[in-house]
Amino acid sequence: MPELVLSHVTRRFSGHTAVDDLSLTVRDGEFVCLLGPSGCGKTTTLRIIAGFEHADAGRLTLDGADITRLPPEKREIGVVFQSYALFPHKTVAENIGFGLKMRGRPKGEIAKAVEEALALVRLDGLGGRYPRALSGGQQQRVALARALAIRPRLLLMDEPLSNLDAQLREEMRVEIRRIQQSLGITAVLVTHDQSEALAMADRVAVMAKGRLQQMAAPAEIYEAPATAFVGGFIGQVNALEGRVESDGLLVLPNGTRLAGQGAGLLPGAAARAMVKQERLSLSRAEPAAMPNRFPCRVAERIYLGGSIAYRCEAAGLSLTALLPNHPLFEQFVPGDEGWIGWSAADCAFFPL
């Protein structure tokens, strides 16, 4: 079964460690997104899996076999590049058939496989064109078809959607997911776009500074971030720093007490409370049920279309609440007085 295992993989470039003791497992048939800010090591990780970079330490196994020292051409791993890297001097059909040609397959078999691959990405009939005659979205599909034509054990995609415009990007998310599901292929996609990762992946691996921060299902990454980094990176959050007073209670420098959740934090430890903007409630009436509630004044109103962000000042803090743009929700203008509040369950403490 094509299961990919990275154990203690490390890659150093002169001066910095791009990938730092990374261990993770991609299960058979699973779609994993590597997510992180630029420079977090996600692309280097992908290039190590593909074999374009070597690991300075650690090992990789695919299907139970060690591939750490295997050259890329022997790995049977399909790669979709950010620039697509289509061969400009070869037709679409020659691009897609290239891998099979390298394997010395007979012409008839290659032609048949190319037809199938073109049908899979819905580009039937375009085999005779050259890449430069195709649109960006079509080139993207060719790149995908080319990687899949070798029937790889694993499909790697490096920011495959970053060169497409917004509308097309949304469509290709669904399309790639559909193809991956229909083939049941194991896939790893690198992206810096969290909504892309949350929307496409079975599991998301969040990386920062070369290290794996958390690897879990999208909802868990969002709802239950494991580290302060993940909590701050995923979604839009309000972050407040203070000291733990007792289990579930944080004191801010101005004396304000917050109720929240933070397992294993000792009293006196410095910690950061994080609460997602859409989990803040903003109302004219006092939300009596919420342990964290403060009278506030609306300082700024930012109209976002589907939602409205209000920056509020409460107890000397600046907090942003994101409210749906819907008639059921109260509307405010700057200068309005009201109450801002959130539950303890939505407020997570992380050690600093």
Next chain:
Amino acid sequence: MKMFGKLAGGLYLVLLYLFVAGPLLFVIATSFNPATSFPARFEGLTLSWYAAILQRPEFLSAAGTSALVAALASTVAVLVAFLAAYALSRRSGGAGGRGAMATLLASPLLVPQVVISLAILQLASAWGVGTGFWGLVAAHAVYVMPFALRLILTGLARFDFAVEEASRSLGGGWLATWREVTLPLLRPSLVAGFTFCFILSFVNLPLSLFLTGPDTATLPIVMFAYIESRIDPMIAAVASLIVLAAGTATILLDRFLHVRLVD
């Protein structure tokens, strides 16, 4: 006012190009002049000077020598320049010192060609050997190499190295990748580099100045010797043929290879 500026600019460019290309056009015109001295007033049109070249077999054999020297020197230059340019362009290549290395490799451009010629002559005499044919090839190769490097680097600047990785991920070993992907994509710059070097070598006089013997005279050297003794429009006819060949090559390079000499 704007219109005037454009006109003045256009006029300036026309005059500049006339100045730069004028002497060449003049040589071509002179080659059809029946007058027996050079330079002389135009007295009519004749092709007799072109026919006269055929009476001088040393020009033809010298052209053969020049072509051979140019071909060998350009082959060596393009080969080593390609490898160097490839190393300098790879993204994995050491970023530090890349500019310094390119400057070092371009240094033969700044050494006077007469000096290169003299230096190779004196190395040969220090070793007690004649310079011969290979001394000639050596001087031409080291001189044209930077031109090849420049053209191939320009080609590589537009080369997406990810296509090599794509090929390898699809099962192409490094040899198959070079044969199927890298070389076909870089062929235009390699051909352009070779052609450019070939012409530069073919028309060069100072590099060969001290390195030719009776059996190894290049075409410019034979022209040089001919002009020392006498000068007539026949030499202009020889020069015109060279201009014609160089011009054809320039146009072919542009038409079929879409080679840009500058980025």
Next chain:
Amino acid sequence: MSAARTLDWLLLLPSLLLLALLMGLPLAAMLATSLQPNVLLSFTGPALDNYSYLLSRGYYLQVIWRTLRMAGETTLFAIPLGYLAAMLLRNLSGRAGNLAIMGLTFPILAGPLTVVLGWMALLADGGPFLGPLVEAGLISPPRLLGSEAGVVISLVQFVLPFTVLTLYTGLRQIQPQMHEAAQSLGASGTARFLHVTLPLSLPSVLSATIITFSLAASSFISPHYLGGAGQLTLTTLVSQFIMATFNAELAAAAAGLLLLLMLASVVVITAVIGRFVRP
């Protein structure tokens, strides 16, 4: 050292070897020769006597000074002429731009020997170009052949394509948005040139100056055919030593002096123009 670095060095090795064997080694042999005694001077062991001989005779000092002067004059003409041309050419695009570049490359490919034949005809007092003008009494015979002016005219023509191509490449690298940004901030055409284009193009002016000066100082064909024996430069002097007086050691010393002077000129040019280049 990583495998990639090793591969890079292996790929660079042939070109470095070519340089070392076909340029470094010969130049070393030449400089060694320049330190040897010769038919005119007998001294023992490697010494600088050949150099001091050349530097102590007024005739040779004149040759040296003429070489530098002609190269300097050529540069002073070629840089402004070329800069203006590059400024005008930079706005051409596509087919026209390509043709313009080809037109500049063409004289380089036709070769200086061919070009100089044209100058011999164009500059002759009795030639087909000046002859009719002289006869018609429009001008007095300018006697350009054999004069410094004649050599410099042909040198300017010879170096201009290199000058323009270097400046053109540099100017094309300045993003058009720079001009638009300056324009939006209220800069007039003159101000845009003085505060944006000129400072940003200075690195290419520096390289164009070095290339132009070096090409002019190392030119052999123009001074040989258009200057003749009366206008010897270091390159034609070297050929005289080899082909007329058979003095290999003095030839080597003259070539060594030329290299040294060119190196010094590059240093001076870099220092002078480099002062104005901002990082």
